[in-house]
Amino acid sequence: MPRMIASRNLRICTKDCMCLYVCPTGATDTETGQIDFAKCVGCGDCARSCPNSAISMIPLDYPHQQPKDDTVVQKVRAISDSKARQEAVARQVAETTDDPELRLIMRAVRRSERLMGEDLIRETGYLLPQSGEVRRLLEAFVENPPEGFPVEAAEELLQRLNFNA
């Protein structure tokens, strides 16, 4: 089994098709525009030959999450909590106001708060979907789901993701 597979960024690809020219297994010879992951052997020839660097090699097994200091986690989480509250306020205002300017600016704030909140919380140890931290989080949801929680979604993720810890 390869340790890496090739992935094409379709926003960058200009269909020079050097990948197709060099690929030893025909994995780039697809209708979807994406690499056929079942055929890719992870050699990296396509990524090296692409004149636009539109292909990158994605590791199949990622390194472990580096240990996080509890105090750093606590401080970053506190700010992400504030962002989530601000997002909830902006969302409610955007959804209820009749004022078009207020709605517009609150939509922007809602989006911005979400993006900042996402980025903050991912740096507390949830950067990688395949990490042990995410596995334990999903397991905790399945074991003790809050009311109405989509348990099947968490179960399917636990089955599908190739966790590294």
Add this chain to the structure above:
Amino acid sequence: MKYRCGVCGYIYDEEKEGVRFADLPDDWQCPVCGEGKEGFEPVEEDDEGPAPAPAAAPAPTASVPEISAWEQEELRELSAGQLSALCSNLQRGCGVQQLSREAELFGQIAGYFESRTVAPDHDGVSTILSMINSDLMDYGDAKATAALMEDRGALRVLTWSEKATLIMRTVLERYQKDPSFLEHTGVYVCDICGFIYIGDDPPEFCPVCKVPGHMILRIQGGA
């Protein structure tokens, strides 16, 4: 002589502009983030690099600890809004790895937690502004701790979100003073760091996280 915007880092170069900074009108605003003149500082010639690195801390060990009791406790204390952001970020993470089904599933979980998020009692824009001001008092300490512990990832996100938060404050303060400044122009948000931009066309690069302008997306108005 050059002057740097204390909010977004925009450089006003007197030589290039042909107008002395002091001669700009009092209501002149930063073209990128809308900060007023008073928010600019003169740039020293050798002061364009990043801040010096903090003192060395012990190297982190390579081993992976099991989830600590503290962490387990904290996990339960994450709010629905935080869990929604955590899962929508994993959705993005799966998307860039071409794991479309996994992305969809994380999206479902993120949507569930968003539906369970309750807004605190609030007074609209004023409440958001006071929460922003409270955040801005926390960044310095959080950044110092991240630097001390050599957590480059945390330091990066704190640096970016502090800047994006400062810019959001400027935008909201302007809105409070004169809501009409949003008429006949666009509102954009950088899809990577959350930087908000008001103007006809987005800047060529995000002033906060430096991604190209096509990642700075226009927010749609309408009902």
